[in-house]
Amino acid sequence: MPGQSPLIEELPALPGHLSGDVLALAIRAASHDGVKPLSEQTVLQARRLPESDGSHDAGAHLVVRLDGELAGYGHVDLSDPDHPSVELVIDPDHRRRGVGGVLLDHVLERWPSARLWSHGDLPDARRLYASRGLSVVRELWQMTRPLAGEWSDLPEQVDLPEGMSVRAFHVGQDEEPWLAVNARAFAAHAEQGRMSMTDLRDRQDEPWFDPQGFLVIVDENDRDPDGIPRLAAFHWTKVEPDQPHVGEVYVVGVDPDYQGRGLGTAATLLGLHHLRAVGVDEATLYVDGDNAPAIATYHRLGFERSAIDVMHAAGDSRS
Known part of the structure; x- marks a missing residue:
């Protein structure tokens, strides 16, 4: 009733x-x-x-x-x-x-x-x-930049350190190495660092998944016993089928052993070039509002804040 x-x-x-x-x-x-x-x-x-x-x-x-x-x-x-x-x-x-x-x-x-x-x-x-x-204890920014039109300029060439090369993600081969690098790169991240094989498989089953847009940077000078180069960094892009003109910098990560060599910026630019090549007009990404170094990097790459998500908690839940 x-x-x-x-x-x-x-x-x-x-x-x-x-x-x-x-x-x-x-x-x-x-x-x-x-x-x-x-x-x-x-x-x-x-x-x-x-x-x-x-x-x-x-x-x-x-x-x-x-x-x-x-x-x-x-x-x-x-x-x-x-x-x-x-x-x-x-x-x-x-x-x-x-x-x-x-x-x-x-x-x-x-x-x-x-x-x-x-x-x-x-x-x-x-x-x-x-x-x-409850009060706000975390902010997650969405940042956006154009990939077409007057303000869409990107460097024509992306240089990688000597011995590094970029290729697409190999389904059936790269899952375990990628999960290991992702966990190391995001060890302090609340969500990304806990991604499991099930989580990865779920995303591979999604209609937007495209291994050609999942770029991995490998170290040709450090190979495993099977001759496979070590995964050093990656840029996983995302384009929803029903929004083909908007692409996401889904996640960019660098193995801590390779920090300080410019791979984060290089991986980001490589992914933006890929998104533009497949017809995307606008790129978006998400970044924690208190991550000043990352925000500064994205500002330099032409991104500006376009939306915000916030997390609320009781006063004793901030730590």
């Missing part, structure tokens, strides 16, 4: 029919708000069905129903148990009915040290989090 309170169900994984409903809800919210409410990783986990042995990812899926209808969804990433990462989305048709507050209160009661994303830093989310005494 109408007027019931929101009901929350906590699940270790979403069954197939419910996964589709949740993702449809996220699409409706994105259309309404102009910003996607869920990260790529959360979308992939929402799609991932329970394993036949009953195993599942370290996380929780929160399904909210109001008057029998799906009204909201939350995902809690528990890979960092000290500071679980949370994303919430409320169906536009069910907003201003207390659904967001009930869902947020459930999260804070279950995981007091949780950190909650607000993609786009939308006013309604900001007010909701402030009403529970």
Whole structure:
């Protein structure tokens, strides 16, 4: 009957029919708000069905129903148990009915040290989090630069240190070496450094995955027993099929052993050249707002801040 309170169900994984409903809800919210409410990783986990042995990812899926209808969804990433990462989305048709507050209160009661994303830093989310005494503890900038037109100039040639060469990612060969370099390069990063083989495979199964746009820089002078050069740096680009004129600097990484040799800038430029060559007009990337050296580098490469995501937490959850 109408007027019931929101009901929350906590699940270790979403069954197939419910996964589709949740993702449809996220699409409706994105259309309404102009910003996607869920990260790529959360979308992939929402799609991932329970394993036949009953195993599942370290996380929780929160399904909210109001008057029998799906009204909201939350995902809690528990890979960092000290500071679980949370994303919430409320169906536009069910907003201003207390659904967001009930869902947020459930999260804070279950995981007091949780950190909650607000993609786009939308006013309604900001007010909701402030009403529970939460404050911003992290900013994630989106930066953008043109790759076509008057302001699209790139260096015609990208020089690599002696003994280094660039090639496309070899599916079936580069997965393990890449995961090792990625983990080393992002050892202190909250999300990227924990990428697993399952996470990588999920992305390889996505329609946007293109090994030709996954560039790896290798050291020809350091080869393994099979003669394969060591992976030193990489630039993984991303172009969504439904947005072919926008490309993403998905992730750029350099093995710490090769830091200080200009490989980060070189890898970035090589990826931008690739994106322009496949017809992309605009390049975007994401970078932490407190990463001053990276922001300075991207500014020098013509990027400017175009959007922002923020993470909220209680006062004792900043460390």
